[in-house]
Amino acid sequence: MTTPQLTSDTRIVLLGDSITDGGTYGLLIAQALREAGRPVPVLVNAGIGGDTAEGARARLARDVLAYAPALTTISLGINDTARDVPEAVYQADMTAIIAALQEAEIVPALFTLTPVGPTHVAWEESRQAKNAFLRATAARVGAILVEIDVPMQQAQANGIAVLEADDVHISLAGYRVMTRAILDALGVPEVPVPATFTPPVLPGLVTPWQMRALPAETPPLTDDTVGAVCPDAGWIAMPLPHPAPQESWWGEQERTRGIANDLAHAVGPAEAYLGYATVSAATDTTAYLQLGGHLTAVWLNGACVFRADSTFTGWHPGKARLPVSLRAGENVLVIECGSAFAVQVTGARFA
Numbered sequence: 392m393t394t395p396q397l398t399s400d401t402r403i404v405l406l407g408d409s410i411t412d413g414g415t416y417g418l419l420i421a422q423a424l425r426e427a428g429r430p431v432p433v434l435v436n437a438g439i440g441g442d443t444a445e446g447a448r449a450r451l452a453r454d455v456l457a458y459a460p461a462l463t464t465i466s467l468g469i470n471d472t473a474r475d476v477p478e479a480v481y482q483a484d485m486t487a488i489i490a491a492l493q494e495a496e497i498v499p500a501l502f503t504l505t506p507v508g509p510t511h512v513a514w515e516e517s518r519q520a521k522n523a524f525l526r527a528t529a530a531r532v533g534a535i536l537v538e539i540d541v542p543m544q545q546a547q548a549n550g551i552a553v554l555e556a557d558d559v560h561i562s563l564a565g566y567r568v569m570t571r572a573i574l575d576a577l578g579v580p581e582v583p584v585p586a587t588f589t590p591p592v593l594p595g596l597v598t599p600w601q602m603r604a605l606p607a608e609t610p611p612l613t614d615d616t617v618g619a620v621c622p623d624a625g626w627i628a629m630p631l632p633h634p635a636p637q638e639s640w641w642g643e644q645e646r647t648r649g650i651a652n653d654l655a656h657a658v659g660p661a662e663a664y665l666g667y668a669t670v671s672a673a674t675d676t677t678a679y680l681q682l683g684g685h686l687t688a689v690w691l692n693g694a695c696v697f698r699a700d701s702t703f704t705g706w707h708p709g710k711a712r713l714p715v716s717l718r719a720g721e722n723v724l725v726i727e728c729g730s731a732f733a734v735q736v737t738g739a740r741f742a
Contacts, residue, residue: 411438508558
């Protein structure tokens with residue numbers, strides 16, 4: 392299959408686990424193309440932390456096929472290795488994912504597995520077996536191969552710390568190496584990886600919020616009780632992006648984008664929080680509510696439009712994209728959440 396031309400209308404779904412869910416390589420790809428004056432395709436994050444090939448296969452219709460992308464990147468396998476999933480099972484799940492994509496005329500781009508550090512040396516045989524399978528499969532079925540392992544191993548040999556302290560997750564330097572490999576595989580080797588990472592604020596970011604920590608054992612809001620929510624002097628005003636920098640580079644990435652990811656410090660320690668904000672609309676209109684983080688429930692003008700169930704669908708903003716009706720004037724949003732949240736209101740499903 393031919394690599395699609397990268398235009399502003401090209402849709403690419405990024406399927407994977409936490410390395411994808413965290414958003415970094417998608418942000419770096421977009422910034423690289425934008426700074427090079429190239430069209431930036433629509434990059435749809437479909438990562439779920441901790442996911443396996445079996446999990447991705449089960450959600451393929453919901454998280455990939457429903458978006459009808461031109462291309463889907465696939466970064467899976469580390470969690471299969473960590474959980475001792477038999478190689479035959481991993482290969483069967485990956486083969487099924489690739490076949491389903493190609494049947495839908497979606498180009499698959501297979502990422503070789505990233506390296507792991509010395510505390511996980513027992514994983515190395517399985518990791519190498521998966522990489523051999525991915526390389527052979529890409530050649531056999533005509534998929535794109537994104538060779539991540541080799542350049543990251545070379546970077547490590549040159550003294551670049553491509554991994555975080557847990558010996559699994561990727562450092563910002565590692566994501567730069569990864570982004571270089573992806574850009575090469577997408578047919579734009581001349582586009583440089585950004586020298587300075589500058590994640591943009593989320594489009595349609597809802598801000599400011601009024602927040603309060605919920606005491607333990609507080610009953611969840613219902614459609615009957617949400618109308619009584621009204622911030623008073625006990626609530627804390629919280630503009631986004633929050634002004635206090637975070638210590639970790641990834642936490643700072645998410646803070647810069649406008650994700651409320653430090654509620655324990657900004658509002659106070661608690662297991663759950665209540666938030667209140669308004670969104671203005673010039674006329675009655677349809678919009679999209681984009682949700683991320685640890686939201687448990689969202690009400691718009693007194694109607695519940697989102698309630699999380701037991702199925703974890705990832706961290707990333709846009710993990711839920713809900714069409715909603717806004718009325719002319721002020722619209723009231725009330726949220727219940729855990730330690731972090733992201734809320735956007737956009738005019739398009741993909742913004």
